[in-house]
Amino acid sequence: MTSLDLFTREARNLGKSARTKARLMDAAVSVFARDGFEAASVNEITRAAEVANGTFYVYFKDKDEIATAVAYRIAHDVVKQLDAAMDGISDAVERISCATRRFLDLASSTPQWGKALFRAVWIYNDLRDSVVSYLRADLERGVAQGVFTVEIDDFLISTFSAMTMSTLFRRLNGEAGPDAGSRVAQLQLRMLGVAPDVAKRVAFQALEPITLTMPVIARETDRSKKN
Amino acid sequence: MTSLDLFTREARNLGKSARTKARLMDAAVSVFARDGFEAASVNEITRAAEVANGTFYVYFKDKDEIATAVAYRIAHDVVKQLDAAMDGISDAVERISCATRRFLDLASSTPQWGKALFRAVWIYNDLRDSVVSYLRADLERGVAQGVFTVEIDDFLISTFSAMTMSTLFRRLNGEAGPDAGSRVAQLQLRMLGVAPDVAKRVAFQALEPITLTMPVIARETDRSKKN
């Protein structure tokens, strides 16, 4: 209940208002993940954050505003971590495979954040664009290297992303196991024009055992607490 | 306003209660498409159907119940139409391509129904299963014919479906044009192991110019009407 979540932890040395705002954002992640964005209410968020209802409105205009803030922060963190994880990989086939697999590992390792991200991506187009910005570059690199035989445009990128996101969805719902990342990466590479045997080898080759983390400590949900 | 929508039209020769139920279901399709399932309210549905609030509860227990009824009816219609459209095609590559393209043409030709279907698919797993039931058969046919070189299982089918559904989503949002069906079919065939040149040829070959229809006549939205 009092354990620190990511935003709260980051803000622990800042002023009080920054900490309260962070508490609200962490709570929003929890509640969005649990109830879904539409069903979530400001009341539930303030309850989870253990602040009064009115406090919410000191920091955010409404539910949309906190959702935006949360989504952009998560996206930013994800992009940063993926960038770091792919440092030094120059082969386009490997980069594409690695990006998909690392992304899925990261997002499904902390389901609350993964779910929040999943929902946010459907709502915020520009956020989706930022998450996949690195993707276009890698796809074009592959075309330049002669290993991808498709035209790289918005349609391809959207379809490619949909494959990854639908896998995340199933992963978060327990419909797919830990090999889901490799499996979808394999299919993506085939789609791009990589020979089936190469696609299989690259998609299933062992990844460096670094662990990307969004260190969220589970917050137990206690709806019985009064305001 | 008084134009008949599909369910209402189908029920025009049935009893009064069947017609009222149909009016409610047509209205629900409109409202779900316009406001989204979560944001839709029973009040909006009864307003759109031009019946009193209480009438709703004579026919449906709650929003979930009407949503289920609508979703299953739409799915049933879609499957029926697709079956008919693919009658006589025996080549697995053509069948797969045709299914995706026809489905997208059909669902995007009547956006309200397409949107309702899109949302429903994410909610009702068994409905999704029924819509894609023909898919597994065609995929396995392709493996038997030696043209697909992937393992056919739930993971593959989900990923394949996600490609189609994400294309529907973009099509309904105006982010993709009429060639979207061919484009995604081409990518799907490549993914399945069909040679790129064959994939391109089949996915872009002209389809029989039959038109599948869900004859919904747009119902104008007038939120200013009082109950």
Place this chain on the structure above:
DNA sequence: GAATTTTATGAGATATATGTCAATTAACTG
């Protein structure tokens, strides 16, 4: 430690949704 500024509170005004039901109206039936 008094004064001042910042932050937090929660009751309450407003709004809208759900589901019920006694009363009304419309549709059959003989």
Place this chain on the structure above:
DNA sequence: CAGTTAATTGACATATATCTCATAAAATTC
């Protein structure tokens, strides 16, 4: 067309959400 059944109505009780604001508490400053 009187009698009976089926269908519809909309006010209402209940619930829950949003957002505001006067007030209180906490933190900071001097």
